Amino acid sequence: EAQVTQNPRYLITVTGKKLTVTCSQNMNHEYMSWYRQDPGLGLRQIYYSMNVEVTDKGDVPEGYKVSRKEKRNFPLILESPSPNQTSLYFCASRPGGGNTEAFFGQGTRLTVV
Amino acid sequence: AQSVTQLGSHVSVSEGALVLLRCNYSSSVPPYLFWYVQYPNQGLQLLLKYTSAATLVKGINGFEAEFKKSETSFHLTKPSAHMSDAAEYFCAVSPGAGSYQLTFGKGTKLSVIP
Numbered sequence: 001e002a003q004v005t006q007n008p009r010y011l012i013t014v015t016g017k018k019l020t021v022t023c024s025q026n027m028n029h030e031y032m033s034w035y036r037q038d039p040g041l042g043l044r045q046i047y048y049s050m051n052v053e054v055t056d057k058g059d060v061p062e063g064y065k066v067s068r069k070e071k072r073n074f075p076l077i078l079e080s081p082s083p084n085q086t087s088l089y090f091c092a093s094r095p096g097g098g099n100t101e102a103f104f105g106q107g108t109r110l111t112v113v
Numbered sequence: 114a115q116s117v118t119q120l121g122s123h124v125s126v127s128e129g130a131l132v133l134l135r136c137n138y139s140s141s142v143p144p145y146l147f148w149y150v151q152y153p154n155q156g157l158q159l160l161l162k163y164t165s166a167a168t169l170v171k172g173i174n175g176f177e178a179e180f181k182k183s184e185t186s187f188h189l190t191k192p193s194a195h196m197s198d199a200a201e202y203f204c205a206v207s208p209g210a211g212s213y214q215l216t217f218g219k220g221t222k223l224s225v226i227p
Binding site: 048096 | 122145147149154155156157158159162203205207210211212213216217218
Protein backbone atom coordinates (compact mmCIF):
# COMPACT_ATOMS: atom_id res chain seq x y z
CA GLU A 1 0.00 0.00 0.00
CA ALA A 2 1.28 3.45 -0.97
CA GLN A 3 1.80 5.47 2.17
CA VAL A 4 3.71 8.06 4.12
CA THR A 5 4.59 6.89 7.61
CA GLN A 6 5.42 9.21 10.48
CA ASN A 7 6.62 8.28 13.94
CA PRO A 8 5.78 8.86 16.65
CA ARG A 9 2.09 9.84 16.43
CA TYR A 10 2.17 11.55 19.81
CA LEU A 11 5.10 12.99 21.73
CA ILE A 12 5.40 14.98 24.93
CA THR A 13 8.84 16.32 25.68
CA VAL A 14 10.58 18.97 27.78
CA THR A 15 12.14 22.20 26.63
CA GLY A 16 15.63 21.75 25.23
CA LYS A 17 15.61 17.97 24.80
CA LYS A 18 16.55 17.10 21.23
CA LEU A 19 14.06 15.02 19.31
CA THR A 20 13.57 13.56 15.85
CA VAL A 21 10.32 12.84 14.05
CA THR A 22 10.77 10.27 11.31
CA CYS A 23 9.03 10.23 7.94
CA SER A 24 9.24 7.51 5.33
CA GLN A 25 7.46 7.06 1.99
CA ASN A 26 7.27 3.93 -0.17
CA MET A 27 6.28 5.57 -3.46
CA ASN A 28 9.73 6.58 -4.74
CA HIS A 29 8.70 10.24 -4.69
CA GLU A 30 11.38 12.85 -5.24
CA TYR A 31 9.69 15.69 -3.37
CA MET A 32 9.09 15.61 0.37
CA SER A 33 8.12 18.32 2.80
CA TRP A 34 7.23 19.06 6.41
CA TYR A 35 4.30 21.20 7.56
CA ARG A 36 3.06 22.34 10.90
CA GLN A 37 -0.64 22.86 11.53
CA ASP A 38 -1.83 25.35 14.12
CA PRO A 39 -5.43 26.46 14.83
CA GLY A 40 -6.41 29.40 12.64
CA LEU A 41 -3.14 29.30 10.71
CA GLY A 42 -3.66 26.28 8.48
CA LEU A 43 -0.63 24.38 7.21
CA ARG A 44 2.67 26.16 7.01
CA GLN A 45 5.67 24.65 5.31
CA ILE A 46 8.78 24.15 7.44
CA TYR A 47 11.29 22.57 5.05
CA TYR A 48 11.18 20.74 1.76
CA SER A 49 13.45 18.51 -0.27
CA MET A 50 13.59 18.16 -4.04
CA ASN A 51 15.75 15.04 -3.91
CA VAL A 52 18.50 13.30 -1.96
CA GLU A 53 20.86 15.83 -0.35
CA VAL A 54 18.75 18.75 -1.66
CA THR A 55 16.79 20.60 1.01
CA ASP A 56 15.53 24.15 1.42
CA LYS A 57 13.66 26.33 3.89
CA GLY A 58 9.94 26.80 3.76
CA ASP A 59 7.96 29.55 5.42
CA VAL A 60 8.70 28.74 9.09
CA PRO A 61 12.11 27.01 9.32
CA GLU A 62 13.43 28.55 12.54
CA GLY A 63 14.21 25.96 15.20
CA TYR A 64 14.08 22.98 12.83
CA LYS A 65 16.55 20.92 10.83
CA VAL A 66 16.06 18.24 8.21
CA SER A 67 18.18 15.80 6.27
CA ARG A 68 17.63 13.71 3.14
CA LYS A 69 20.25 11.01 2.95
CA GLU A 70 17.94 8.48 1.31
CA LYS A 71 15.10 9.08 -1.10
CA ARG A 72 12.47 7.44 1.11
CA ASN A 73 13.31 9.16 4.42
CA PHE A 74 13.02 12.78 5.50
CA PRO A 75 13.39 13.20 9.28
CA LEU A 76 12.54 16.42 11.10
CA ILE A 77 14.93 17.37 13.88
CA LEU A 78 14.28 19.77 16.74
CA GLU A 79 17.68 20.39 18.33
CA SER A 80 16.33 22.39 21.28
CA PRO A 81 12.54 22.31 21.33
CA SER A 82 10.62 25.21 22.85
CA PRO A 83 6.94 25.49 23.87
CA ASN A 84 6.11 27.52 20.74
CA GLN A 85 6.92 24.41 18.71
CA THR A 86 3.96 22.62 20.25
CA SER A 87 1.95 21.78 17.16
CA LEU A 88 0.64 19.09 14.83
CA TYR A 89 3.25 18.12 12.25
CA PHE A 90 2.69 16.52 8.86
CA CYS A 91 5.10 15.00 6.41
CA ALA A 92 4.09 14.89 2.74
CA SER A 93 5.50 13.56 -0.51
CA ARG A 94 4.74 14.26 -4.17
CA PRO A 95 5.88 12.45 -7.32
CA GLY A 96 6.44 15.75 -9.10
CA GLY A 97 5.31 19.34 -9.30
CA GLY A 98 2.36 21.04 -10.91
CA ASN A 99 -0.84 19.06 -10.69
CA THR A 100 0.47 16.00 -8.87
CA GLU A 101 -1.18 14.96 -5.64
CA ALA A 102 0.58 15.33 -2.29
CA PHE A 103 0.35 12.31 0.01
CA PHE A 104 0.32 13.02 3.73
CA GLY A 105 1.33 11.09 6.79
CA GLN A 106 -1.04 10.65 9.73
CA GLY A 107 0.56 13.46 11.68
CA THR A 108 2.64 13.83 14.84
CA ARG A 109 1.16 15.74 17.74
CA LEU A 110 4.05 17.30 19.64
CA THR A 111 3.77 18.95 23.03
CA VAL A 112 6.77 20.76 24.49
CA VAL A 113 6.49 21.61 28.19
CA ALA B 114 4.07 34.40 -5.05
CA GLN B 115 0.84 32.51 -4.73
CA SER B 116 -1.68 32.61 -1.91
CA VAL B 117 -5.04 31.16 -0.99
CA THR B 118 -7.88 32.70 0.99
CA GLN B 119 -10.64 30.58 2.45
CA LEU B 120 -13.65 32.62 3.52
CA GLY B 121 -15.07 31.37 6.79
CA SER B 122 -13.05 29.39 9.28
CA HIS B 123 -16.18 27.54 10.39
CA VAL B 124 -19.28 26.64 8.38
CA SER B 125 -22.35 24.86 9.75
CA VAL B 126 -25.00 23.25 7.57
CA SER B 127 -27.97 21.01 8.23
CA GLU B 128 -27.89 17.43 7.04
CA GLY B 129 -29.22 17.35 3.48
CA ALA B 130 -28.47 21.02 2.82
CA LEU B 131 -26.09 22.45 0.25
CA VAL B 132 -22.44 22.67 1.22
CA LEU B 133 -20.50 25.66 -0.13
CA LEU B 134 -16.91 26.28 0.94
CA ARG B 135 -15.20 29.28 -0.59
CA CYS B 136 -11.65 29.55 -1.92
CA ASN B 137 -10.01 32.45 -3.72
CA TYR B 138 -6.45 32.34 -4.99
CA SER B 139 -3.81 34.66 -6.26
CA SER B 140 -1.10 33.46 -8.59
CA SER B 141 1.17 35.10 -11.09
CA VAL B 142 0.83 32.14 -13.47
CA PRO B 143 -2.08 29.83 -14.31
CA PRO B 144 -2.34 27.71 -11.20
CA TYR B 145 -3.16 24.17 -10.29
CA LEU B 146 -5.74 24.07 -7.50
CA PHE B 147 -6.60 21.39 -4.98
CA TRP B 148 -9.08 20.66 -2.22
CA TYR B 149 -7.98 18.41 0.62
CA VAL B 150 -10.06 17.05 3.50
CA GLN B 151 -8.87 16.25 7.00
CA TYR B 152 -11.01 14.01 9.18
CA PRO B 153 -10.41 14.09 12.95
CA ASN B 154 -7.07 12.61 13.98
CA GLN B 155 -6.08 11.89 10.41
CA GLY B 156 -3.82 13.31 7.74
CA LEU B 157 -5.00 15.19 4.68
CA GLN B 158 -6.40 13.39 1.67
CA LEU B 159 -7.14 14.70 -1.79
CA LEU B 160 -10.77 15.50 -2.60
CA LEU B 161 -10.25 16.87 -6.10
CA LYS B 162 -7.90 18.92 -8.24
CA TYR B 163 -8.11 21.39 -11.11
CA THR B 164 -5.61 20.78 -13.87
CA SER B 165 -6.98 23.02 -16.69
CA ALA B 166 -8.67 20.14 -18.53
CA ALA B 167 -12.16 21.18 -17.40
CA THR B 168 -13.42 24.03 -15.25
CA LEU B 169 -15.92 21.86 -13.36
CA VAL B 170 -14.10 19.18 -11.42
CA LYS B 171 -15.74 16.23 -9.73
CA GLY B 172 -14.14 14.62 -6.73
CA ILE B 173 -14.77 11.91 -4.20
CA ASN B 174 -17.77 11.65 -1.89
CA GLY B 175 -20.02 13.74 -4.17
CA PHE B 176 -17.99 16.95 -3.96
CA GLU B 177 -17.24 19.16 -6.93
CA ALA B 178 -15.54 22.49 -7.54
CA GLU B 179 -15.68 25.05 -10.32
CA PHE B 180 -12.66 27.03 -11.48
CA LYS B 181 -13.60 30.62 -12.37
CA LYS B 182 -10.62 32.51 -13.71
CA SER B 183 -12.45 35.85 -13.85
CA GLU B 184 -13.26 35.59 -10.14
CA THR B 185 -9.99 33.81 -9.18
CA SER B 186 -12.13 31.33 -7.30
CA PHE B 187 -12.34 27.58 -6.81
CA HIS B 188 -15.32 27.04 -4.51
CA LEU B 189 -16.18 23.56 -3.26
CA THR B 190 -19.78 22.36 -3.28
CA LYS B 191 -21.87 19.34 -2.45
CA PRO B 192 -25.63 19.27 -3.10
CA SER B 193 -26.61 17.42 0.05
CA ALA B 194 -24.53 17.30 3.23
CA HIS B 195 -24.07 14.07 5.12
CA MET B 196 -23.00 13.67 8.72
CA SER B 197 -19.82 11.99 7.52
CA ASP B 198 -18.80 15.20 5.72
CA ALA B 199 -17.94 16.86 9.03
CA ALA B 200 -14.23 17.59 8.72
CA GLU B 201 -11.76 20.38 7.97
CA TYR B 202 -11.28 21.34 4.34
CA PHE B 203 -8.20 22.97 2.85
CA CYS B 204 -7.79 24.69 -0.48
CA ALA B 205 -4.27 24.67 -1.94
CA VAL B 206 -2.51 26.18 -4.95
CA SER B 207 0.52 25.08 -6.94
CA PRO B 208 1.83 27.70 -9.36
CA GLY B 209 2.12 25.85 -12.60
CA ALA B 210 3.91 22.89 -14.09
CA GLY B 211 7.36 22.24 -12.73
CA SER B 212 6.72 23.97 -9.40
CA TYR B 213 6.79 21.75 -6.33
CA GLN B 214 5.46 24.40 -4.00
CA LEU B 215 2.01 23.80 -2.54
CA THR B 216 0.50 26.67 -0.56
CA PHE B 217 -2.51 25.99 1.68
CA GLY B 218 -5.33 28.16 2.90
CA LYS B 219 -6.12 28.35 6.61
CA GLY B 220 -8.87 25.79 6.38
CA THR B 221 -12.62 25.69 6.91
CA LYS B 222 -14.13 23.43 9.52
CA LEU B 223 -17.45 22.02 8.36
CA SER B 224 -20.05 21.00 10.93
CA VAL B 225 -23.15 19.07 9.88
CA ILE B 226 -26.21 19.44 12.10
CA PRO B 227 -28.61 16.49 12.25
